[in-house]
Structures are given as C-alpha cells and as structure tokens.
Amino acid sequence: MTNRAVTTEHTLAPTRPSVVRVGRPRSRPVLLGWVGVVALVVLLSLGVAVGSVAIAPLDTLAIIVERLLGVDLGLAWSPATETIVWELRVPRVLTSMVVGTALAVAGATFQGLLRNPLADPYVLGTASGAALGAAIAVLLPIRFVVLGFSLLHALAFVGALASIYTVYRLSRIGGLAPLTSLLLVGYAVGSLLAAGLAMAMYLSGAALRQIFSYLLGGFDTASWSQLAGTFPLVAVGTGLILLRARSLNGLLLGEEAATHLGLDVRRERAILLALASLVTAAAVAVSGLIGFVGLVVPHVVRLVVGPSARLVLPLSALAGAALLAFADIVARAAGEIPVGIVTALIGAPFFIVLLRRARTGYEL
Amino acid sequence: MFRRPHALTESGPNSPGQRLALFLVAAIMVVAACAGGSGASPSPSTIASVAPAASVEATPLPTAAPSAAAFPVTLTDDEGTTVEIEAEPEVIVSLTPATTETLFALGVGDRVVGKGQDFFLYPPEAVDIPDVATFDAVDIEQVVSLEPDLVFAGGNFFTPPDAITRMRELGLPVVVLYAASVEAVFADIELIGQASGRSAEATAIVERMRTEFDAVEAAVAGLATPRLFYELDATGAIYGPADDSFLAEMIELAGGDPITTGSADKFDISVERLIEEDPELILLADAPFGVTPEQVAARPGWNVMTAVQEGEIRPIDDQTVTRPGPRLFLGLRLLAETIHPGVALPAAAPIPPVR
Amino acid sequence: MIELEDVAVTYRSQRVLSGIDLAIEAGERVALIGPNGAGKSTLLRAVTGLVAPSEGSVRIAGAPLRTIDRASLARRLAVVPQQVVVPFSIRVEELVGLGRLPHEDPLRGARPADRAAVHDAIERVGIGHLLGRDVRELSLGERQLTLVALAVAQAATVLILDEPTVHLDLRHQIATMELLVDLNERDGTTVVAVLHDLGLAGAFFPRLVLMDAGRIVADGTPAEVLTDSRIRAVFGVDPAMVRLPVATA
Numbered sequence A: 001m002t003n004r005a006v007t008t009e010h011t012l013a014p015t016r017p018s019v020v021r022v023g024r025p026r027s028r029p030v031l032l033g034w035v036g037v038v039a040l041v042v043l044l045s046l047g048v049a050v051g052s053v054a055i056a057p058l059d060t061l062a063i064i065v066e067r068l069l070g071v072d073l074g075l076a077w078s079p080a081t082e083t084i085v086w087e088l089r090v091p092r093v094l095t096s097m098v099v100g101t102a103l104a105v106a107g108a109t110f111q112g113l114l115r116n117p118l119a120d121p122y123v124l125g126t127a128s129g130a131a132l133g134a135a136i137a138v139l140l141p142i143r144f145v146v147l148g149f150s151l152l153h154a155l156a157f158v159g160a161l162a163s164i165y166t167v168y169r170l171s172r173i174g175g176l177a178p179l180t181s182l183l184l185v186g187y188a189v190g191s192l193l194a195a196g197l198a199m200a201m202y203l204s205g206a207a208l209r210q211i212f213s214y215l216l217g218g219f220d221t222a223s224w225s226q227l228a229g230t231f232p233l234v235a236v237g238t239g240l241i242l243l244r245a246r247s248l249n250g251l252l253l254g255e256e257a258a259t260h261l262g263l264d265v266r267r268e269r270a271i272l273l274a275l276a277s278l279v280t281a282a283a284v285a286v287s288g289l290i291g292f293v294g295l296v297v298p299h300v301v302r303l304v305v306g307p308s309a310r311l312v313l314p315l316s317a318l319a320g321a322a323l324l325a326f327a328d329i330v331a332r333a334a335g336e337i338p339v340g341i342v343t344a345l346i347g348a349p350f351f352i353v354l355l356r357r358a359r360t361g362y363e364l
Numbered sequence B: 001m002f003r004r005p006h007a008l009t010e011s012g013p014n015s016p017g018q019r020l021a022l023f024l025v026a027a028i029m030v031v032a033a034c035a036g037g038s039g040a041s042p043s044p045s046t047i048a049s050v051a052p053a054a055s056v057e058a059t060p061l062p063t064a065a066p067s068a069a070a071f072p073v074t075l076t077d078d079e080g081t082t083v084e085i086e087a088e089p090e091v092i093v094s095l096t097p098a099t100t101e102t103l104f105a106l107g108v109g110d111r112v113v114g115k116g117q118d119f120f121l122y123p124p125e126a127v128d129i130p131d132v133a134t135f136d137a138v139d140i141e142q143v144v145s146l147e148p149d150l151v152f153a154g155g156n157f158f159t160p161p162d163a164i165t166r167m168r169e170l171g172l173p174v175v176v177l178y179a180a181s182v183e184a185v186f187a188d189i190e191l192i193g194q195a196s197g198r199s200a201e202a203t204a205i206v207e208r209m210r211t212e213f214d215a216v217e218a219a220v221a222g223l224a225t226p227r228l229f230y231e232l233d234a235t236g237a238i239y240g241p242a243d244d245s246f247l248a249e250m251i252e253l254a255g256g257d258p259i260t261t262g263s264a265d266k267f268d269i270s271v272e273r274l275i276e277e278d279p280e281l282i283l284l285a286d287a288p289f290g291v292t293p294e295q296v297a298a299r300p301g302w303n304v305m306t307a308v309q310e311g312e313i314r315p316i317d318d319q320t321v322t323r324p325g326p327r328l329f330l331g332l333r334l335l336a337e338t339i340h341p342g343v344a345l346p347a348a349a350p351i352p353p354v355r
Numbered sequence C: 001m002i003e004l005e006d007v008a009v010t011y012r013s014q015r016v017l018s019g020i021d022l023a024i025e026a027g028e029r030v031a032l033i034g035p036n037g038a039g040k041s042t043l044l045r046a047v048t049g050l051v052a053p054s055e056g057s058v059r060i061a062g063a064p065l066r067t068i069d070r071a072s073l074a075r076r077l078a079v080v081p082q083q084v085v086v087p088f089s090i091r092v093e094e095l096v097g098l099g100r101l102p103h104e105d106p107l108r109g110a111r112p113a114d115r116a117a118v119h120d121a122i123e124r125v126g127i128g129h130l131l132g133r134d135v136r137e138l139s140l141g142e143r144q145l146t147l148v149a150l151a152v153a154q155a156a157t158v159l160i161l162d163e164p165t166v167h168l169d170l171r172h173q174i175a176t177m178e179l180l181v182d183l184n185e186r187d188g189t190t191v192v193a194v195l196h197d198l199g200l201a202g203a204f205f206p207r208l209v210l211m212d213a214g215r216i217v218a219d220g221t222p223a224e225v226l227t228d229s230r231i232r233a234v235f236g237v238d239p240a241m242v243r244l245p246v247a248t249a
Helices: A008-012 A028-051 A057-069 A080-112 A124-141 A152-171 A178-203 A207-218 A224-243 A245-251 A255-260 A266-285 A293-305 A307-334 A337-356 B005-011 B016-040 B099-105 B124-128 B140-145 B161-169 B181-196 B199-220 B246-251 B269-278 B293-298 B328-339 C040-047 C072-074 C093-098 C112-125 C141-155 C170-187 C196-204 C228-235
Strands: B073-076 B082-085 B091-096 B112-116 B131-133 B152-154 B174-177 B227-231 B281-284 B311-315 C001-011 C016-025 C031-035 C055-060 C077-080 C158-162 C191-193 C205-211 C215-220
Touching: A008 B099, A028 A057, A028 A080, A028 A293, A028 A307, A057 A080, A057 A178, A080 A245, A080 A266, A080 A307, A080 B140, A124 A152, A124 A178, A124 A207, A124 A266, A124 B269, A152 A207, A152 A266, A152 C040, A178 A337, A224 A245, A224 A266, A224 A307, A224 B328, A224 C031, A245 A255, A245 A266, A245 A307, A245 B091, A255 A266, A293 A307, A293 A337, A307 A337, B073 B181, B091 B099, B091 C228, B099 B112, B099 B152, B099 B181, B099 B293, B112 B124, B140 B161, B140 B199, B152 B181, B152 C072, B161 B174, B174 B181, B181 B246, B199 B246, B199 B328, B227 B269, B246 B328, B281 B293, B281 B328, B293 B311, B293 C205, C001 C040, C016 C040, C016 C072, C031 C040, C031 C170, C031 C196, C040 C055, C040 C158, C040 C191, C072 C077, C077 C141, C093 C112, C093 C141, C141 C158, C170 C191, C205 C228, C215 C228
Parallel strands: B091 B112, B091 B152, B112 B131, B152 B174, B227 B281, B281 B311, C031 C191, C031 C205, C077 C158, C158 C191
Antiparallel strands: B073 B082, C001 C016, C001 C055, C205 C215
C-alpha cells in the first residue's frame, strides 16, 4: 500500500505552481495603531476646541498646559472659560473615548466568544438590564449623588451586570449547546427586561423624559469624577481582555477545537463574559445606551487586519475611542443631538462602503 | 502572525498587536494621571468665587417697600435642597418660562442673561435673551460662560436632573422650582423674590393675585359646576388633567367639575372612562394646534357624550392657565369666562408691572 | 503512547463504551472502523479528554489523562476538527497559525519560531498555493487539508482525526489518506483516525480496530479484521457489496 503514497504536491496541485499571494505587509497593523493614536490626539484637541461657547484656541491651550504641566503661559482668561475647558470639555471628550473603547472591545469580545458576527455588547441583555435599572432609579424617590454618580448610574451598572449574570446562570440549565443557549436565554431575558422597561416608562409620568434621554445616550453631563469612576473599570477590563486574546483566537475554531488547542473553554468563556460585561456595564452606566459602536468597529477592524484577536482588540479599542469621540463632537456641533444617532449616521454608511469595496481579502 | 514565506525570517521583539497593547496601557496611565489630578483639586469653587461680593449699592429699589433682603440668604428649594446665595444676584439664568416671567414681574428681568427655550414668550422683552436650554437638555457650557450667580431650574424632570447635578457640581447655585398647586405657585413667586432680593415685590404680587383669585371664586360661587373635560392633547391617546393636578385645581376654582384621569400622575384617559364620566362641557386646549369642535364631535364614540350632543365644546388658549407665574389669575379669569360665558367678573387689576 | 484499560463511558445513564482495552504505540497508524453508533467517536473523545470515562483509565505516554493539563495535552495530541465554521473571514495561514496556540506565549503571542512552524506545516501539507485565500472560499477538500496543516503546526506526536474524508470527493479522499501515510512514515507521527470507508481504511492503514455496540470486536491487520463473516455480522451487509482493496490484494 505504501507504493500508493504519492507525494502530496502531485495530487493536490498537479498543474498550479505554488504561487504565494502577497499578503498584507506586516507593518500595516502598527501603522494603523499609530494612525489611531494620532486620530485620538487630533480628536481630543478638536473636542476641546469645539463647543457652543467660542473660546480662543490659544486660551484653551494655555488652560490645558497650566492644568497639566503647571506652566503659566502668561495669558489671562475668565474662571468660566477655565471651567468650560477643563471641567466640561476635557472630561467629556475623554469620557466619550473611554466609552468608545469599552463598547468596541466588549463588542469584539462578545462576537468572538459567541462566534456570532451580529453580537454586540448588548446582545446578552446588558442594555435592557441597564435601562431597566436606570428607569427604576428614576422612579424611586431617592436622590443622592456621590462623586458625580447618582442612583441612576449605580442601578444601570448593577442592572447590566445582574442581567448578564442571570443569562449566564440560566443558560447552563438544560441540554442546549452552551452558545445557542446563551444567545437564546439572552434574547428571552432581554425581552423580559424590555417589557419591564416599557412598564417602568409607562408608569414614569414626567420622568419619562429622563428615561428616554438615558436610552438615547450621551455625554452632556460627563465629569472628571464620573471619568475617575469609569476609567479604571474600563482600563482594567480592557487590559485583562487583551491579555486573553489567545483564548479568543482559539474560539475562532469553535469550542471543541479550542479545547483541543489546550484552552479551558468553560473557564475562558466565563472569564471573558465577566470582563466584557463589566466593561459594558461601566460604559452604559455613564453614557446611556449608545448603539452601533460595539457592533461595527470590530468588523471594520477585522476587514482591515483579519480576525486575530491580538490585532482586533487593541485596534478596536483605538477605533472605538476615535469613532465615539468624533460622533460626540458632531453631536455637539449639531446642537446636542443624541450621540447614538450620530454613531449610526456615521458608522452605517461607512461600514456599507467598506463592505462593498473590501479589497483587503476579508469579508464578513 | 504568518504573512508570507520570507516574512517568517523576520525577527521582532514583539508582535505588532503586543506593541500596540503596550502603547495603549501607557496612554491609559497618562489619562489616569489627569483624572486623578482633577479629582483632588477643589475646582468647583471657581464659579462661586466670582459672585459679586458686595452689591448693595447696585440694587436700587424703586418700589415703595424696600426689600433690603439680607444677603447671603439661605433658602430651601422645591426639591428640599438648601441653596446659599452669597450676594444679591446680578446675573441670572432662568431655565423655565414661568420663572423668567416672574423675574420680569419682580423688576429684575434685565438681570436675566439666559433662559429656557419657550414657544409662548412673555414678556416680549424676554425675546432677546439667549436660549441656554432646549426642552430636552441644558447647554451647560453656555450657562457656565454666562457666569451666573443664580440659576433657576424646573423640578419634576422639567430640567434634566443630571444637568442640575452637574451645574451644582460646577459651583453654580441652582434653585429648583416646581409648583403642583396654586398655593405652591404663590410660594414659588415668594421664593424667587427671596432669591433675587425682591421679597417685598414678590409678596405684593402674590397678594394681588390672591385678591384676583378670591374675586373669581366669589363670582362663580353658586353657579352650576358642569362636568368638564379639559382636553390637553388627542393626537395619540386622549390627555386630560390628572387627579389633584394643578390644572384640576384651577378648573375647580373657576367653577367647573373636572373630569380627571383617575391617577395622580398619569395624564392619559381612556375614551371609555370619558364616556362613563359623560362631560357636559369640553374645553379644547389643543385648539391652538388646529383641533376643532367639529373634529371632536366626529370622533367615534364621542357622540354619546352630553357635551357633544349639546354642542358644548369650546376652544381655549390656555397659555395663562397652565403657566405657574404671575399671570395665573388671568388664566383663572379666562377659564371662568369660558366655563361660564357672561359671568360677571370684577375688572382685573393691572398686570404686574414689567420693567 | 495511548493506553486504554477497561474503559467504559456512560452518557445519560446509557453505556456507550464498555470494556475497551486498547494500546497504540508511538509511530503506529490506526483506523477505527465500525457502523454508526458503534462508539468510535466517543472513543476518540475519551482519548482527547472531552469525555471522562466512568470506569477504567486512559493514559497518554504513561501518564493518566486526567493529570495532564489541557495545554500539555494539546502539545501531545493534535485533533483535526471535522469541519470548522469560522465566524469571520480568515486566511489560510492565519487558520494554520491557530495550531501554534498551545506553544505560544500567552502574553506575547506568536514568535518567529511559531511563524516558522506554520510555514513548515503549510509546506508539509502542500497548500502553499492557498496562502492568502479566505478559508471560507476554499473547497471542502482544500479546507480539510488546511485543517490538517493546522494540526501539523501544532507539532504534536499524535494526530487524531474523526472521519477526515467525509464530504470529500475521491481525489481529495485519496490525497488526504496519502498525506496521513506520509506524515506517519516520514515524520513518525502517530495517526489515529475514525474512518467510515472500509476500502480507504484497508488500503491506507496497517492496523484496523473494528468496533460495534460500544465494544472492540476485532483489532489487527486489514486482512485479519475485514473478514466476510465480520462484515456481515457487524455491518449487516453482504461482503460482496463492499469493494475491499485488501481482500483482493
């Protein structure tokens, strides 16, 4: 029988020469990374320069220089100007970036984890949970503010985490495949919470405005103290997810194959779910529900650099931050329209164009 | 990761992704440093400190009763928040139309530098004041840039609560006003007077309003009180006054028997309930938006109502009825005259002066 | 290399494997054959640690399977997945690169040695012409070879395949078989495959393990295992209907 063991090359590629298609240059992700960083700096400057009150760019610069470096450039400005630049605009732009990072990284994680291109940070009921939490907070006659966080932020955060925990626990009951079960239970729990939200909105009377404005999302009340609460959660969560890029890569092949590649799939799934949920919850608690970023940014990044989580996660973090910062600047320039509308208006056409013209060798 | 055969020989210390991750961590630390630095410094005081320290000489009081309100004044707003006002406010932002109107009535309209958006501006002088809030959001940046020493906001979610929180964090004194009853409107006018150094004027206005309210009450006393449905809106569901609402109270004071929604905080009412309550009179507050008695009569099911059968459907322009400000008595008079056409009301006192 | 001693597997109170005694030496090439439901795949799952035996023991290179952590096991056993659906667009070399996961530094990712291993695996399997192609555009046969390359890149001493030729046309069936023979004979890789096609099994594998109803009923050379009476008893078909290259060889 060994005489039948012809060399494989002959059988497989009898006529075709071994043409190696030139792949992407390996420097492309690095280049993109730098583009992302530069974009963030530009957007930060733009975001601080633009607003409903006109402030001379030089004053803006001087205020930031003095605040950051303690250097007095010898310019005079009013306390109001300083407040606008340093207490309103800077934290606002940074918050939009942190939330953009959180949503994009969480989106990439959920897509990889659930092996579903349609997954986004809200797929497992986080959005409904956070929204219901926020609605309950609005309806409760308790008002407190600690470090810029009110009951609304607290309950939105708790609601998001509680909903995903419920989904995770329920999904482990019954005989369905873990992923199918997660998605179906996520859908069911999400629907239940949405019904609760609808009920809360129906009962809310005048408070409906506040619930509605939470649902639309935005950064108009961003502050340093909120950023100081959100940023560590997002930074730690994102960092830990980045360290688990390997697991997400293994899961590209499916859970069984990932097991064969040496991953403890159950454990990795639980850890990544927890991290992505934490990051999502931290984001939605301060910003409300902002759609589209978490769904589209990871796809756009994948179209350019391929599916490896080692590239997709960090580049999504940068791209998400840039997109949301840009969207918020547009939202402000357009007279404080909800930023979720802008993300969809910018993101959807861009995404469609990219899909149609994808010459990068990747498709969805 | 692998790209093409010759790339395999390339040696690099890190994968590109890894280098990016490191950069991100570094960027994150820089941002963290900024956030921490700000949290430590008590920056919100920047605004409060610019409040005029001593402005007694800058407050001429042309009216007979000098307020001579002693600033700083500490007051409790309608949400129970204690607000301290250091000196007589010279620069005021008023985020609700009723407050803007009240400030003009108190003679400090010229100090209002920013106002909330409104469809029915009053007085006409207020037109030139820039809008710093829409019906949905406050432009906090604009408010801050005006450097106000006093901000009036609306309670019960009229001004978004997180915007109120944010303005207070930034050191702005914010007084939140929400009147759920006629008495509360009077109290709010007094509160606005107290906060703006016009207590005596506020008391005078309230007294004048009370006189007018008493006069209307006396005029409608003894008249039949028709069961009345006051239609706020019917584009989607039918909206009318909630139980114990400000509007219901006004209708009662004007000699009507208000049909309410049966809930303290819901403003929609089912047609079934409306038919059961059988209004004898329907007032169309949505008439200015084009709703006509004919349209109402043609609505399915409405023809069984007494008011429809007898043609007792009357339009009303309810700007003054629903605005909790100094012109409220005009609203009451209008209501009384609409409910009881030809009712003999004493001549109205002149509208509080506007300066 | 792989030793199973009196292994039984119970699934939902139903015994799907019982009394399995099987020893596979390093460098062997073994095909598991038998009708549907005989327990072939379960046996592979017991060997790769996806199911825990309810009785008996599984040892890999002398060590009890349950004492070996997943990553070390992955460096010993490479499993070729049956068919893989990747949710995103992925290039051939990127897919093959996933085989390096058990070797990669968890933090730093692929290093030059890993890239070299991927390159070698691609050369070894002879799919250099597929470089840069999206795996999802490939034919089933090309995809199968890419998956084998992934397992080769894993650089394990044992290669385990579950019905690698299913869905493949004749040319690719033969090509896959030849590749397995080549990997076994030239590199000394131990190959364990579940096969449905008795003809292919008999032609390319020197040792066949015939299973039926959760038990091993025969173990030996094709000539020893594929007797007319066994084919009739186990598969319930007339042996004349089965073209067995070995029987005629």
